[in-house]
Amino acid sequence: MDECLSAAVGFPTMLFGSALVVVLGFWLLVLSGVAHRGAFDSDVDAEALRLGGVPVAVSASLLVAVGWAVSLSGSVLLHRVDPPEAAASLLSVLLLFVAPFVSWRATRCLVRRLAKFFPEEPGPSRPDFADLT
Secondary structure, eight states: OOHHHEEEEEETTHHHHHHHHHHHHHHHHHTSSSSSSSTTTTOOOOOTEEEEESSSHHHHHHHHHHHHHHHHHHHHHHHOOOOOOOHHHHHHHHHHHHHHHHHHHHHHHHHHHHHHGGGSOOOOOOOGGGGOO
16 A cells, blocks of 8 residues: 555656546536536547547546556556666656556547447437427
């Protein structure tokens, strides 16, 4: 447990951890009804990163969460290998660049599977208005 905690508050996982706190705060606001899950859809084009098909908040949340998990597991692995100080620093910086790339690739796969749950056009809000269109 101590090893995981020290990896979570160390470099580079702390960078992803602070972004994860923002994501969790956003989803708490969505759960409380203050924000909407599609609040950022008009601001960002997720198709440019090939993360479209789901609301931007969902793809960004997945990107941050997977990046944090990859960074945490890489940091724990790096602590277990226990390389020399210079190599550990170099590998930590390398992990800072590898984690977002792996996260992007994994998020692309997850978004493709989740896209079927987010239709392009919302259905009618009430079934009795469905025949009026």
